[in-house]
Amino acid sequence: MKVFWLVFVGVALAALVPTAVVAATALTFGTTSLPAVVMACTIGVASGLALAWGLATKVARPLESFNDFALQIARGKFGAQLDDRSDELQELVKTLNYMSASIEAYDAETQRLTDSVEAGYLDTIVALANSIDSKDAYTRGHSQRVAELSVEIGKELGLSPEELKECRYGGILHDIGKIGIVESILLKQTRLTDDEMVVMRTHAALGDEIIRPVRFLSKIRSAVRNHHEWWNGTGYPDKLKGDAIPLIARIVACADTWDACTSTRPYQVALPHAEALKVLERLEGQHLDPTVVAACRRALEKRRPRVSRPELPAVAPEKSA
Numbered sequence: 001m002k003v004f005w006l007v008f009v010g011v012a013l014a015a016l017v018p019t020a021v022v023a024a025t026a027l028t029f030g031t032t033s034l035p036a037v038v039m040a041c042t043i044g045v046a047s048g049l050a051l052a053w054g055l056a057t058k059v060a061r062p063l064e065s066f067n068d069f070a071l072q073i074a075r076g077k078f079g080a081q082l083d084d085r086s087d088e089l090q091e092l093v094k095t096l097n098y099m100s101a102s103i104e105a106y107d108a109e110t111q112r113l114t115d116s117v118e119a120g121y122l123d124t125i126v127a128l129a130n131s132i133d134s135k136d137a138y139t140r141g142h143s144q145r146v147a148e149l150s151v152e153i154g155k156e157l158g159l160s161p162e163e164l165k166e167c168r169y170g171g172i173l174h175d176i177g178k179i180g181i182v183e184s185i186l187l188k189q190t191r192l193t194d195d196e197m198v199v200m201r202t203h204a205a206l207g208d209e210i211i212r213p214v215r216f217l218s219k220i221r222s223a224v225r226n227h228h229e230w231w232n233g234t235g236y237p238d239k240l241k242g243d244a245i246p247l248i249a250r251i252v253a254c255a256d257t258w259d260a261c262t263s264t265r266p267y268q269v270a271l272p273h274a275e276a277l278k279v280l281e282r283l284e285g286q287h288l289d290p291t292v293v294a295a296c297r298r299a300l301e302k303r304r305p306r307v308s309r310p311e312l313p314a315v316a317p318e319k320s321a
C-alpha cells in the first residue's frame with residue numbers, strides 16, 4: 001500500500017497545485033467571479049483526486065500481485081502463475097510465469113534425481129544387511145522384518161514420512177555391526193559363553209562406526225548404536241535410560257525383540273503370537289519403552305487375520321544379543 005499512497009499523493013499534488021495557482025491568480029486579478037473560481041476549483045480537485053486514485057490503483061495492484069506471486073515461489077509453490085494481463089506489464093507477467101514453470105521443472109528433476117540416489121543407497125544397504133542375514137539361515141529376512149515392523153510402530157506413534165523412512169533404514173541396518181563379528185561366534189549354534197557374549201555385544205558400537213562416515217545415514221546412527229539399550233538403563237553400549245534412549249532406537253529394539261521371539265533360532269522355536277505378546281508385556285518398562293510396546297501391540301493387531309488360528313505350544317525365549 002506504500003506505493004499506492006506514494007503515487008496517489010504525487011499525482012494529486014501534480015493536479016491540485018496548478019489548479020490552486022490558477023484559482024489564486026484569477027481571484028487576485030479579478031478576471032473571474034468567485035462562484036466561477038469555486039466551481040472550477042471543485043471540478044479541478046475532484047478530477048485530480050479521481051486521476052490520482054486511478055493511477056495509484058493501476059500501478060499498485062500489479063505490484064501487489066507480483067508480491068503475492070514472489071511469496072508463493074518463496075514458499076515452494078513452484079509453477080504458480082500470474083493472471084495474464086493485456087497492458088504493458090504483459091511481457092513481465094509472461095517472463096515471471098515462464099520462470100516459475102522452469103523452477104517447477106528443475107525442482108521435479110531434482111526430486112527425481114534425489115529419489116533415484118536414495119533408492120540406490122537403499123539397495124546398497126539392503127544388500128549389506130542381507131549379507132549378514134544370509135550368513136545364518138535362522139536370521140534370514142530378520143532385518144527386513146524388523147524394518148517393516150519398525151515402520152508400522154512409527155505410524156502408530158504418528159511419526160512423519162521422513163521419520164518413518166529413518167525407521168525403515170534403522171531397522172534394515174540395526175545389526176550391520178555383525179559384519180565385524182567372527183563367524184565362530186556369529187554362527188554358533190549353542191548358547192554363547194560370557195566372553196563370547198562380550199564380543200557379540202560389540203556389534204552395536206561397531207555398526208555405528210561402520211555407518212558414521214555415511215552422511216545420509218547420520219540420523220539412524222542411534223538405531224544402530226542404541227537398539228540394545230534397556231528402558232531401565234541396564235542395556236548396552238551406553239547404558240542410556242528411558243527417554244534418553246533415542247525414539248528410533250526404542251522402536252527398533254521393540255521390533256527386534258518381537259522378531260527374535262517369533263522366529264525360530266538354534267536355541268528356541270518361534271513363539272506363537274499370544275505368547276510373544278506376553279513376553280513383550282513382561283519386558284515393558286524394564287527392557288522396552290511402554291509407549292512403544294503399546295504402539296507395537298496396535299500395529300500387530302492390525303496385522304492379525306480376523307479368523308483366529310490354533311497356536312503352537314509356547315517355548316520360553318532367550319535374550320537375543
Ligand SMILES: [Fe+2]
Nearest residue numbers: 174175227321
Ligand atoms: Fe543387535
